[in-house]
Amino acid sequence: MHESVLVANRGEIAGRIIRTVRALGLKAIAVYSEADAGLPFVAEADEAILIGPARAASSYLDIPRIMEAAQRTNARAVHPGYGFLAENAGFARRVLEAGLAWIGPPPDAIERMGDKINARNLMAKAGVPVAPGVTDPVPDADAAVAEAARIGYPIMVKAAGGGGGIGMAVARDEPALRQAYETARTTSARFFGGSGKRADILLERFVEGARHVEVQILGLADGTVLALGERDCSVQRRHQKVVEETPSPGITPELRARMMEAAVRAGEAVGYRGAGTVECLVDPAAQDFFFLEMNTRLQVEHPITELVTGIDLVEQQLRIAAGEPPSFGEVAARGHAIELRVYAEDPATFIPSPGEIKVWEEPVGDGIRIDAGYAEGTTVTPYYDPMLAKLCVHADDRPAALERARVAVAAFRIEGINTNLPFLAELLEHPEFADGSYDTGIVGRMRP
Structure with a gap:
């Protein structure tokens, strides 16, 4: 190696x-x-x-x-x-x-999947389900209105080369679509590079009450692509993930099997190597799914897959890059895992809260994993994403994992700055999250 x-x-x-x-x-x-x-x-x-x-x-x-x-x-x-x-x-x-x-994956794979329109077209050709939408960039607001008449409202407007929810908006009628288009165009040009392809605009049918579920893939050195299970990432604020869990409580075994198969096809279509993620929107009512995007990297939420499979994904990345076989055999998921992202932010408004950390006391115990970037006496600056740590729990089943998460959140002490720990405690008690029926709108309903 x-x-x-x-x-x-x-x-x-x-x-x-x-x-x-x-x-x-x-x-x-x-x-x-x-x-x-x-x-x-x-x-x-x-x-x-x-x-x-x-x-x-x-x-x-x-x-x-x-x-x-x-x-x-x-x-x-x-x-x-x-x-x-x-x-x-x-x-x-x-x-x-x-x-x-x-x-990481080959540069060509990064490039091909980095443009959401190109990725949609490539996945459709590979037989991966995609939501009704466009196959080419939308040049102006009039063209967006014409496309929406074909696709049907509501419409999701987003930058073809964007990420992190930047420039994304949902339009339910023509006036809202025109405004969303111009906002997305301006925002994406500012964040993603002037008039280049990364500023192109994509339109897709918006799925009401959708869940955001992603599949962890691993492209081995010999060309084999494996699917290592899914993660539910539906708890989001401003299109950014806050809590993830595996397995997803919102999909059936039959749907899970179809998603795993499609994710493998997606990886094979681009000659994928290393760790990556195929993200999907799931319609819980219809128990169907659509390709959303492929993240050609390790995900923030990879620890919960590690907890249920016992596989160190970073180790596998290193082995694959060295041309070595994986260090594991048959994959057998065990139990349930939840990741809660701990941010330096106001728990009501989600406004970042930089400053010096006066107290940092992590929860300890069986089934608790903390991946932290800070410690007592360190300073959170305004220059980067305000995530402080990832609090992950693992247990035999979802009810036990939820209880372990509640205890761990209550025991995590951070003083000197505001954190979202009170929000996480509130979320874990929320009926929709507790019974697993939540969708991507849960945070918006908690913080209207």
């Missing part, structure tokens, strides 16, 4: 990757910005290189600086984590051209 791995990321995901790298007897190299110098992941690495000031554009998104750090430390592989440069095909190519191993 690779002698040394540079982790081109920060916070909890950097620390999580570093732990597996070191457990395998490899050298772990961290890069960090000036704002992150005091965070745990920097101390956990065997070597750490300062790559720039706080702004991500001058540090974690600066490809030349990261490549220079790889050269200085004699790194033999680069793991991008998630976010930042993880789905940047140009960065992947730079790594490979430098003679280093890229811990």
Whole structure:
């Protein structure tokens, strides 16, 4: 395997990757910005290189600086984590051209799946169900109205190259569609690159009462694509996930089997290698699903798949990139797992709350896993996503996992900043979440 791995990321995901790298007897190299110098992941690495000031554009998104750090430390592989440069095909190519191993899928797969319109068309050709929608970018608001007449309202408007819910909106009539189109166009151009393809607009039929369910895939070195189960990611605020669980309480075994099969076809269609996720919208009433997008990277919520399967996904990524077979045989899921994302934010408004952490006391016990990016005495800055940690629980069944999550959330003490722990405690008691009948609108109903 690779002698040394540079982790081109920060916070909890950097620390999580570093732990597996070191457990395998490899050298772990961290890069960090000036704002992150005091965070745990920097101390956990065997070597750490300062790559720039706080702004991500001058540090974690600066490809030349990261490549220079790889050269200085004699790194033999680069793991991008998630976010930042993880789905940047140009960065992947730079790594490979430098003679280093890229811990991720081939650059071509990243590129092909990075544009949502191209991905939709490719998946439809591969026999993966897609929602009614467009096959080409929508050039203007008049064209959007014409397409909506064909597709039918309500319509989801989104940027073809976007992510994180940026530019997404639901339109239920023509005036709302025209406004949503212009907003999406302006927003996507600002965030995703001027007038380029990443600013193109996609229209799809919006599924009322949908669940967001994703399938974890693993493309092996020999070309085989495996599906390692699904995760329900329907608890979202502003189109961003807050809580995930596996298995999903909203799908039948028959639907699960169809989704696993479709996810494998999706991975095979792009020659996928490494860990990736096929995201779907599920219509619970019809017990049907549609392809949403493919994330060509490790997901934030990967720990719950690890908890129910016993498979270290980062280890498998490293093995695949080295051309080695997986370290596991037949996959057998066991029990139920839930991940709760702990954010530095107001629990009522979800407004970020930077500042110094005065107290940090993690819950401990059987079936509890904390992947944390911060510790007592560290400072949450306004420069990055405000996620502090991922609180994950595992138990024999869903009721036991829910109870374990309630106890763990109550025991997690963070002082000095606002956190969403009170919201998470409220969610775990909410009737819709408790009985598993929730959909993607649950947070909006809790915080109208």
